[in-house]
Amino acid sequence: MRINTLLPLTLATTLITSITNGLPTEELNGPSSPHCFPFSVSHSWKLSLDLQPPPMSREEWWCAQEDFYGFLGFSMPFQYTNMDYDVESISQHLVMMKEQFGATMFRVYIPESYNTQLWKNILQAAIINNMGVVVQVAFPISGNSLSLEAVLESTLFQVLSDSPYAAIAPYVIFAAEYLNEPVGDCDMCAAGSTGNPADPASLANLTQGLTNFRNKMHQFGIPAGISEDWDRPNLMSGPPNADGVGVGLGVIGEAVAPIIDFCHAHIMAYYHNIQVQDAWNYTASQVLWYKQYLPKLPLLISEMMWATSYNVLHAGGYVTGFAVAEVSVQDYTLFWKTVDANCKYLKEQNTAYFIHAWREEGTLDMLNDDGTVVIPNWKPQKWC
Ligand SMILES: *[C@@H]1O[C@H](CO)[C@@H](O)[C@H](O)[C@H]1NC(C)=O
Numbered sequence: 001m002r003i004n005t006l007l008p009l010t011l012a013t014t015l016i017t018s019i020t021n022g023l024p025t026e027e028l029n030g031p032s033s034p035h036c037f038p039f040s041v042s043h044s045w046k047l048s049l050d051l052q053p054p055p056m057s058r059e060e061w062w063c064a065q066e067d068f069y070g071f072l073g074f075s076m077p078f079q080y081t082n083m084d085y086d087v088e089s090i091s092q093h094l095v096m097m098k099e100q101f102g103a104t105m106f107r108v109y110i111p112e113s114y115n116t117q118l119w120k121n122i123l124q125a126a127i128i129n130n131m132g133v134v135v136q137v138a139f140p141i142s143g144n145s146l147s148l149e150a151v152l153e154s155t156l157f158q159v160l161s162d163s164p165y166a167a168i169a170p171y172v173i174f175a176a177e178y179l180n181e182p183v184g185d186c187d188m189c190a191a192g193s194t195g196n197p198a199d200p201a202s203l204a205n206l207t208q209g210l211t212n213f214r215n216k217m218h219q220f221g222i223p224a225g226i227s228e229d230w231d232r233p234n235l236m237s238g239p240p241n242a243d244g245v246g247v248g249l250g251v252i253g254e255a256v257a258p259i260i261d262f263c264h265a266h267i268m269a270y271y272h273n274i275q276v277q278d279a280w281n282y283t284a285s286q287v288l289w290y291k292q293y294l295p296k297l298p299l300l301i302s303e304m305m306w307a308t309s310y311n312v313l314h315a316g317g318y319v320t321g322f323a324v325a326e327v328s329v330q331d332y333t334l335f336w337k338t339v340d341a342n343c344k345y346l347k348e349q350n351t352a353y354f355i356h357a358w359r360e361e362g363t364l365d366m367l368n369d370d371g372t373v374v375i376p377n378w379k380p381q382k383w384c
């Protein structure tokens with residue numbers, strides 16, 4: 001535990017006393033400061049329903065980067081659901097994530113509702129449940145009509161600059177992702193291009209759009225970057241080695257690395273023809289790849305998944321046919337429990353993760369159609 005020297009002396013003294021008195025270990029395995037969001041053990045460290053920002057800087061409010069390891073929560077899709085984003089509905093999901101899994105944050109995935117109300121409702125539900133949020137401006141996938149994406153940005157900027165949520169939002173929003181797999185899905189590929197995201201016009205679109213978005217988010221104090229799979233040899237990563245893993249940064253990786261504040265990585269053994277018993281080795285090796293080639297960027301696994309059965313939308317393995325990866329409830333459970341069992345490794349590597357996904361992604365979902373969850377009675381470790 002790091003004792004924050006900025007703490008009031010009395011509090012620091014109490015802490016030291018508690019440590020020497022031998023507090024239960026769960027108190028020692030907590031955030032580096034007992035007063036920080038969203039992992040605080042202090043009940044007074046809460047987002048305020050009156051929408052007043054906390055009386056401190058954003059930097060003092062959020063937990064230190066060293067606390068961001070292990071399980072954070074779920075990717076929460078807002079896809080296909082223009083009706084399903086009222087505060088009550090979002091909040092019910094958040095309550096389940098918190099109570100059943102111990103989630104402290106959620107990640108907004110593909111918010112397919114193009115209005116300020118969506119952002120306001122997400123913020124309101126997060127405040128009610130005292131959770132941190134990663135937002136994302138992502139749509140369309142695999143298309144280059146970017147008018148909808150522009151609306152997502154402008155509605156978000158409007159809420160951040162001029163709404164009842166403007167002041168508190170940077171204390172709720174941890175980070176902002178520009179698009180979702182923009183390279184893999186070729187979201188910024190120039191109209192009429194060959195569909196190769198490394199083409200000069202397409203790459204210029206990506207770096208320009210990302211730079212503009214990041215500059216704007218910095219006005220609100222919020223870090224920005226992309227959420228992407230860097231295991232794309234010759235694009236994000238360099239030429240492949242004998243195992244097919246890209247070595248070093250590729251042409252797009254080189255261009256993007258200097259203009260992002262974090263690495264939100266998609267580490268997806270599921271899509272790489274890897275069997276479930278080998279999936280952790282791939283995952284752990286990828287974590288090392290990010291640490292080696294992007295050492296200065298905070299690392300968070302924003303997308304990682306397994307499937308409970310064949311999933312026509314997300315085939316996994318060879319996309320042309322059935323998933324090579326074994327898919328069943330048992331495999332899904334084994335995958336996630338193995339990730340959790342390696343919490344100490346994730347701590348050593350200062351790497352946190354979201355489970356992808358909560359809902360709307362077919363057999364990747366934790367939430368079943370009947371409202372139960374695929375892995376009951378399981379709280380993945382936040383502290384280890
Ligand atoms: C993955 O497995 C190989 C072969 O057993 C081993 O040498 C390597 O250290 C493992 N990587 C990680 C990150 O665990």
Ligand SMILES: CC(=O)N[C@H]1CO[C@H](CO)[C@@H](O)[C@@H]1O
Pocket residue numbers: 146189190191201202205208209
């Ligand atoms: C959104 C965006 O920046 N689109 C540009 C992508 O690149 C093409 C070709 O250079 C431009 O015509 C688009 O305006």
